[in-house]
Amino acid sequence: MESSYYLKELSKCVRCGSCKAFCPTYDEDPSEATGARGRLALLWGLSSGQLKPSPILNDRVFSCTLCGACSGLCPTGIDIKEIIYHGRNLLKKTDKKRRYLRLITSFSTRRPKLSFRLLSITQHILFPYLMRKGLLPFKPELSEHHSKDSLQVYTVSKKKGRVALFSGCTTNLLFPYLKESLINVLQTLGYETVLPVGEVCCGAPLRTLGIEEEAIELAKKNLGIFSRLNVEAILSLCPTCTLSIKSEYPKLIGKGMDKVTDISSFFIDKLDPSRFRSVSSDIKSAVYHDPCHLKYGLGIEKEPREIIRNTGVNLLETEENRCCGFAGTFSISNKDLSEKLLEKCVREYMKIEPEMIITTCPGCMIQLSKKAKNKPVLHLIEVIEEALLPQS
Ligand code: SF4
Numbered sequence: 483m484e485s486s487y488y489l490k491e492l493s494k495c496v497r498c499g500s501c502k503a504f505c506p507t508y509d510e511d512p513s514e515a516t517g518a519r520g521r522l523a524l525l526w527g528l529s530s531g532q533l534k535p536s537p538i539l540n541d542r543v544f545s546c547t548l549c550g551a552c553s554g555l556c557p558t559g560i561d562i563k564e565i566i567y568h569g570r571n572l573l574k575k576t577d578k579k580r581r582y583l584r585l586i587t588s589f590s591t592r593r594p595k596l597s598f599r600l601l602s603i604t605q606h607i608l609f610p611y612l613m614r615k616g617l618l619p620f621k622p623e624l625s626e627h628h629s630k631d632s633l634q635v636y637t638v639s640k641k642k643g644r645v646a647l648f649s650g651c652t653t654n655l656l657f658p659y660l661k662e663s664l665i666n667v668l669q670t671l672g673y674e675t676v677l678p679v680g681e682v683c684c685g686a687p688l689r690t691l692g693i694e695e696e697a698i699e700l701a702k703k704n705l706g707i708f709s710r711l712n713v714e715a716i717l718s719l720c721p722t723c724t725l726s727i728k729s730e731y732p733k734l735i736g737k738g739m740d741k742v743t744d745i746s747s748f749f750i751d752k753l754d755p756s757r758f759r760s761v762s763s764d765i766k767s768a769v770y771h772d773p774c775h776l777k778y779g780l781g782i783e784k785e786p787r788e789i790i791r792n793t794g795v796n797l798l799e800t801e802e803n804r805c806c807g808f809a810g811t812f813s814i815s816n817k818d819l820s821e822k823l824l825e826k827c828v829r830e831y832m833k834i835e836p837e838m839i840i841t842t843c844p845g846c847m848i849q850l851s852k853k854a855k856n857k858p859v860l861h862l863i864e865v866i867e868e869a870l871l872p873q874s
């Protein structure tokens with residue numbers, strides 16, 4: 483979109499401050515430029531030519547987690563996240579601080595197979611290094627099944643339906659067992675599952691760093707591949723992928739995929755309590771962590787909670803459910819702020835002493851595992867798989 487469009491959008495701001503109400507970075511550092519309103523003011527200055535890029539201005543614009551807590555709060559209807567994406571695109575050439583992150587992200591999304599091979603070779607040095615730096619909570623097991631050269635179809639005997647999987651980079655690379663769990667659950671419920679060839683990154687990590695042109699290319703590739711499939715739904719285990727493909731592709735390339743859905747929305751009417759084993763002898767307590775892109779971006783909060791309760795887990799509630807501070811590359815480029823957000827988030831959970839933390843996002847799992855060291859952090863699909871009765 484033209485810069486004049488964004489300038490017009492920015493000129494709608496009446497500086498009411500409503501967008502700061504739930505902004506996690508403003509909550510942590512209540513100075514104007516670390517909140518939504520202040521960032522927009524900086525971007526207005528930048529777009530109108532009154533401000534020039536500088537390391538401080540760049541840091542303020544890149545210190546947004548893109549959580550979306552400000553989405554829908556603006557009385558004049560400004561799409562704050564889209565404006566911030568645009569601002570980052572404007573700043574990418576002058577933003578030296580994140581240039582290596584851009585190079586790595588761009589390379590790994592354009593050349594995923596080569597990147598995977600390089601990662602496999604260097605993992606024994608790289609992973610311990612990242613763990614020492616506090617960027618990884620555990621040493622991941624890289625999956626040999628990461629890349630697919632042919633269409634994979636997981637068939638069922640009594641077919642109720644057919645769905646596709648958008649695997650997503652984090653799941654593919656660090657949590658391949660979650661994909662297996664999802665396929666197992668789908669098979670138990672009678673759904674044939676298709677994994678098409680050629681899926682690429684959803685593009686969100688590129689947009690986060692301002693690399694819009696490459697995100698557009700990837701979005702078009704995914705749209706071409708997945709829109710040809712004859713399936714009733716496209717499931718993703720990652721809310722960022724889901725939000726990106728469903729709600730952000732229309733703004734990025736003019737078309738999204740309505741069939742893309744998160745697993746809790748898909749399973750909510752298929753998993754009533756009768757589908758689960760009785761766990762009365764071993765009831766576990768848990769807290770559910772809302773991934774920001776699921777809660778704010780897609781408006782989904784009740785469905786995962788209802789499914790967790792249906793499995794027999796004793797779901798505890800906290801007064802506050804905060805952003806965990808992961809936000810992809812944000813946890814690397816804004817490490818201190820990310821750690822402070824994590825600290826507050828986990829402290830809230832520990833007050834109610836759950837036996838485990840359940841979430842629906844692989845990124846949140848990485849982040850929460852860094853702090854909640856003595857508590858298992860599980861994806862909802864693991865909880866479902868564990869409690870689900872075999873096919874009758
Ligand atoms: S997306 Fe989140 S961190 Fe960024 S300005 Fe909005 S509320 Fe604040």
Ligand code: SF4
Pocket residue numbers: 494495496497498499500501502518519522555556557558559560
């Ligand atoms: S809510 Fe909208 S109008 Fe109010 S300060 Fe934020 S961006 Fe401006």
